[in-house]
Amino acid sequence: MNDLRYNFTRLFDGRTGLDTLSKTTAKIGLILFLLTMLTHSNIVYVLALIFAAYTAWRVLSRNYQKRYSENQKFLSMTSGIRRRYNTFAFDVRNCITKARQRKSYVVFKCPNCKQKHRAPRGRGKIQVKCRNCRTLFIKKV
Ligand SMILES: [Zn+2]
Structure with missing residues (x-):
């Protein structure tokens, strides 16, 4: 068991790991897989595989510098969207909390x-x- 954990840790040594870009492509891939199950569309399935493969490739990539700059680019490109999403998520949570409080x-x-x-x-x-x-x-x- 310890060996397995050791090997697992070793696998990610010097690799990029999950950054925000990888997390996003992983989520998109997951959504596409769910859509595949609903729509049985081959195109969606291929897209899901592409996103999954791209995510795995980025996570396991040893070219950390390049992946890092890709991630930075992605972060600056999507900062507006992510800020809006975070505000939206915050409002939703706030609304749920208030509704719950109103009940009790x-x-x-x-x-x-x-x-x-x-x-x-x-x-x-x-x-x-x-x-x-x-x-x-x-x-x-
Ligand atoms: Zn008073």
């Missing part, structure tokens, strides 16, 4: 300063002390 929490405003508060749903009448203006008020949750 009640959000209400302080009657005095409009500071937002939240409390677990189903507690009945609770006394709330506003953390902003220190007003005490009763809220049914």
Whole structure:
């Protein structure tokens, strides 16, 4: 087992490994393989194989300098898209979290300063002390 791990580590010695470009081509390849299963299209299948082979070739490549500059080029070419995607992914996560909170929490405003508060749903009448203006008020949750 240790031998196997050793050999596995050795395999990647001095190789490029998974950089962002390889991760992206790997994901595209995977999506294309899934599409192949859905569409049974030969063209999609060949494209999937090309992406898979290209990814494997880049990961195992010993010309680290060249792969590195390819990756840098890819990063600068796609920085706009990746930033937009990250913002989008963040918004989606934010939305899901908020929806989940709405389910188990009640959000209400302080009657005095409009500071937002939240409390677990189903507690009945609770006394709330506003953390902003220190007003005490009763809220049914
Ligand atoms: Zn307040």
